[in-house]
Amino acid sequence: MATPLVAPLVIERARIVDPARRLDAVGTVVVMDGRIAAAGPDALNQGRPEGATVINGSRLTVIPGLVDARVFIGEPGGEHRETIASASRAAASGGVTSILTMPDTNPVIDDVAIAEFVMRTARDTALVNVFPAAALTKGLAGREMTEIGLLAEAGVKAFTEGRKTLADPALMRRIMTYARDFGAIVMHETQDAALAGNGVMNEGLYASWLGLPGIPGEAELIPLERDLRLAALTGCRYHAAKISLGESAAVVRAAKRRGLAVTAGVSVNHLSLNENDVGQYRTYFRLSPPLRREDDRLAMVEALADGTLDIIVSSHDPQDTDDKRRPFAEAEAGAIGLETLLPAALRLHHSGAVPLMRVIEAMTSAPADLLGLDRGTLKPGAPADLVLVDLDRPFVFTEDRIRSRSKNSAFENARFEGQVLRTLVSGRTVYEAAD
């Protein structure tokens, strides 16, 4: 039909990990016309396409581009923190090819016009695929539900209150009931605002010594358990957006055993870090939910391995340096993460805690399936969103590498193994490591 936008690309002798097909084998990836033409041991059966760029992938790995289902961006309204374009550059360099953006913008993404603004801006300025999530309630005010049907029709992939938790159980029930009729996913981060109070880190001995008000685990568990009961009542597709406790994993596991259509996500921060990383009031480790005890982190890792946790997200949340260089309790919560999602998650593979296939699945095919995207896989015909990565190459994540407009990384100066060498979105190279 159309002339190819870019020359065909062939990556030879690479290890190919494609969780959607349970494929982990050395072979060849052929990209043509923006799509995967073939990916596997037998991909060269028809020979190399004419004029193809050939990359020697030996000792390297090709995985589907990552799908990050929890990304906070500042556009519209907080462009000094992050724009869609700057987030997309950060994503591309981190091997993230699709992002679900949160509605906590100004104005809030709560109607079709604003959702379309985001999609239009993304189309014009972004290097990666950008899918907006819309608010559950207008203005994130927790009172009136948004136009779930119209928003879904316009291309909104999920509904969430962003950083907020809907307090009113009757409204939550009605929204879940209504969303079910449209097959819409309700993603909810659960933290009871009253129980969390003025807390700024995990409640416990460490917070007590620091003199910081704590957030008890029950602040997450109580609304989570409420939501799971409402999911059973309404039959809504419910996704626990970001859980942080071993006990939360246990209640999600139990809900899945009962056959509920629920899924759950965890931020890579809560798989990698614990409350002790706060150290002496290090504000880049002030996160929401707060970093928990090491026991909880280990339980998160186990829940990821056994499939209780379906997806890993970055929970990328850019904040001004000025909003972070404050006393701990006065600093904004959140950390950037698009650029460290893959290498931080790969630590679980390198340590032997979680098999590589499962780690990659939780960032590719699982979130793609959750959001109904035809991405997150290397199967023939899929859009050629892929990452060429050297799984074993070490690097230090220094501040000067950060492409995000904000620099509040919880992994500053962290040592990683697993460097992204090239990222493709629909067959186009959107990132190539300098080297």
Added chain:
Amino acid sequence: MIAPAQSSPSRRHLLGIASLSPQDITALLDLAEAEVAVSRQTEKKKSVLKGRTQINLFFEASTRTQASFELAGKRLGADVMNMSVASSSVKKGETLIDTAMTLNAMQPDILVVRHHSAGAVALLAQKVACSVVNAGDGAHEHPTQALLDALTIRRHKGRIARLIVAICGDVLHSRVARSNILLLNALGAEVRVVAPSTLLPSGIAEMGVKVFRRMDEGLKDADVVMMLRLQRERMEGAFVPSVREYFRYFGLDAAKLAYAKPDALVMHPGPMNRGVEIASEIADGPNSVIEEQVEMGVAVRMAVIETLIGTSPEGQT
């Protein structure tokens, strides 16, 4: 004893008791002992800090502590300036860091800082070139209070080790309690806390103390009874139901004090709520050393300031 590790235990600042060794504490108390004598002379002024500049930066109002630090600096011969928050640009949205940089440019030798947020003083200390003394940061630490309490106890009891010290009241919100728990444990006392559980921090039993919820049990055979101030906003329903009920169960009166040793010291960091955490007759009674605590406060702060900046500038880096 589990306490958060200090990133760099430095002699240049006094940010908390947590970074002091028992030897550091004893040395400060010994020096403070000598400063008591200075304050009791007619000629109260030393010249050891002649030409040095001390700035007291109080983001949270405190007449007593600020006056104590001011007097301490002046008796050592330093020039002392008080920065009050109300008249400063802090209220206009200037960040703590900006304030620190501005003050730093004025070349002070020492900053005495109080802030309502835990960790704020340490944050400020990272950004300035001079010594910093924590005069109280949120619910974290108030090291000079713990030092002056220890000096008061030592002068009466001759030691800290093996004494039974009961800290009573709002431990949850108290930086005084945290610094005292650290210091008293470092010097080998048996530390108890006595409070309703709503006023105890999570994990208190692992903080090196014995926990009591009844005054009769907690005060039994105590050598020292330290009362903590209960903030007014916490008295009426949020943490305890009423002043009346709080005083009934946790206010220090003669009946409760009778459980302690006859010569037990009664202490309070001030300002007191008479009839809330302590009965007037006890505050003014024979066991009370509350006024003496105030006197020791000046001596301890002189010792701290002199230790931090009293040596030659070359020796401080």
